[in-house]
Amino acid sequence: MADAKPVVPKDGAKITLTNGKLSVPDRPIMPFIEGDGTGRDIWRASVRVLDAAVEKAYGGKRQIRWMEVYAGEKAFTKFNNWLPDETIAAFREYLIGIKGPLTTPIGGGIRSLNVALRQLLDLYVCLRPVRWFKGVPSPVKNPQKVDMVIFRENTEDIYAGIEWEAGSEQVKKILGFIEKEFPKEFKKIRFPGSAGLGIKAVSREGTERLVRAAIEFALKNKRKSVTLVHKGNIMKFTEGAFRNWGYALAEKEFADKVYTWDQWERTKAQQGEDAANAEQKAALQSGKVLVKDAIADITLQQVLTRPDEFDVIATLNLNGDYLSDALAAQVGGIGIAPGGNANYVTGHAIFEATHGTAPKYADLDKVNPGSVILSGEMMFRHMGWVEAADRIIKGMDGAIGAHHVTYDFARLMKQEGVSDTVEVKCSQFGDEIIKHM
Ligand SMILES: NC(=O)C1=CN([C@@H]2O[C@H](COP(=O)(O)OP(=O)(O)OC[C@H]3O[C@@H](n4cnc5c(N)ncnc54)[C@H](OP(=O)(O)O)[C@@H]3O)[C@@H](O)[C@H]2O)C=CC1
């Protein structure tokens, strides 16, 4: 079996990070994973758009040197290995990369390769901006009110993959331990004989680095608020602790730049509600960012009914997963939902769509490549290649404005009575974006 060592482009150079500052050469080597299922069609369309944006912006002065690295079905077929060490090493060495979606079997089989990549590279922020592009069909009346940026904790929570199957020797051992050491809690396990078990680990360090990144983003981008989304009323020492550590971090590290609902509560207890309201009003008028919190279930209702009350959202891994797909629906769907996974200290980052491999559409040249293309747009902006990023936005606006769109947008546009809608293939949507750059 061949080894999975990537072929390094000869005239490319590495992106590096020195004293927290990215240094991007004109021909950066960029590792990419094509992805499973629809990933193949999407990548083919996306790479053309990304290259065209760079060409139009810099006329040959800058070019990406793509370097394929392997994971998922392609890696397994070629190398009998779902996630070769060489792939991790390449993302480590070249700092920034991009990937298509990878399949994860349900209820057994391999654990998520997507999650593994995030954990192995300690990419603790999953950043998923959700905003509406003019003309994108939406199931809600005011999609322009949706402008949120999700900071999803990416390395902890129930996603750490510490689980044991019902009936296994491991479960029997753990249950025996709980029964002996924590008999009161053991009694709360309704059907111990047939229960599977999972561990939800949420730490202060993990929370603090995520919330710090969210607040820094809000300050840098002049956003109004950061909402800590949790289910802390039920899961007190994990999700509740996330809320409490988040507030404490905000007040400790950003005292002169934020106002928190915890402060409001304390002032209310000491001086009454009017004083607390006046204090909050003055703080916000002076330009401070409001740090507040919301319980996860009602959040899912309120992001729909009162989207303008949400801006930056900092949340745990599972909540962030649910929220990102739900919010994507409001701005046209998962076909246009980009993202990035990053470690803000080491500089490592892998950009990827929010959606998965949509296997029923694999190799039909049908789905929307928009999410991966916009993930590339985020990547260019992150690299400081803003002119190329702007070209992508211009191309996307133009293609959508011309109503030449993939099936997902066409379906919604037809429902909205947009009579000149033309449904195009995945590859053709890429052409449309390039045409309008
Ligand atoms: N980061 C990653 O790599 C991720 C991987 N996955 C994995 O992907 C696999 C499939 O997961 P599944 O739950 O079906 O979720 P998917 O996101 O793959 O697909 C769900 C539905 O979303 C719509 N959709 C997805 N991608 C696009 C696109 N590019 N353009 C337009 N519409 C799109 C389709 O809707 P419709 O049917 O209405 O047309 C599709 O049926 C699983 O193995 C899962 O684990 C899932 C999420 C993220």
Ligand SMILES: O=C(O)CCC(=O)C(=O)O
């Ligand atoms: O890894 C997977 O298969 C799913 C991950 C996912 O849904 C996500 O990160 O949004």
Ligand SMILES: [Mg+2]
């Ligand atoms: Mg998801």
